[in-house]
Ligand SMILES: Nc1ncnc2c1ncn2[C@@H]1O[C@H](COP(=O)(O)OP(=O)(O)OP(=O)(O)O)[C@@H](O)[C@H]1O
């Protein structure tokens with residue numbers, strides 16, 4: 461059974477650490493678990509203690525990855541290096557190893573490049589997990605579906621026995637919502653991006669972008685008709701809207717759960733997976 465209350469507590473602590481740039485005091489003799497998530501819209505660093513409690517976290521917006529592929533290697537390395545150095549300075553420890561993740565089905569060179577980014581930033585890579593499995597680690601989800609609505613894509617993954625057995629990736633996500641919003645308000649996309657995140661305009665914004673959410677829910681519905689499974693979780697930054705999971709629940713006729721601070725589920729899960737097995 462997924463304990464959503466406990467998951468939300470971890471997410472809330474992590475979010476607070478990220479926003480305040482403070483860290484949770486920890487035992488410097490014990491190993492820290494480090495995760496680096498190279499996403500389409502940001503790079504996130506997550507650091508946990510042995511009990512998977514958040515110690516430190518940070519992120520930087522970046523467009524160095526597109527559809528799961530690293531498109532700007534040098535900038536990716538620079539950002540990871542910077543995030544790691546900042547963390548080392550604040551925590552007073554050296555970080556030597558980390559886990560990272562790729563979208564399911566990433567193969568060959570595309571797979572290797574992601575570890576190379578970390579290695580060029582001075583980190584030994586303990587493991588490369590796939591993103592939905594990482595999310596499932598934080599949720600402690602043995603069986604169910606993870607719907608990850610990120611910047612560029614929406615990935616729907618079926619988890620059985622803690623592993624991804626089936627997945628699809630659709631080229632729609634938060635970026636698509638921003639484009640719709642930019643068109644509606646006749647403003648440039650970066651401005652639409654800010655409007656999208658403005659909580660005081662949430663109900664108006666959600667009405668405008670709802671067709672995008674409907675489309676995502678519809679894709680999910682079709683996929684789950686072939687692979688019926690429960691429970692259903694939605695994660696990823698673009699699912700931040702209050703009514704997001706309600707739209708999904710209505711379409712699917714099933715409960716869809718969305719953890720708080722859904723943009724941090726995968727990064728924290730990556731850090732959990734960093735432990736060498
Ligand atoms: N508060 C918010 N309200 C609405 N949308 C948000 C909010 N915060 C982030 N987003 C959107 O979430 C998306 C990024 O989500 P996330 O951080 O999960 O993606 P990513 O991991 O970088 O990308 P991907 O998983 O596609 O590689 C962006 O489109 C961003 O605009």
Ligand SMILES: [Mg+2]
Pocket residue numbers: 499500591608610696726
């Ligand atoms: Mg992501």
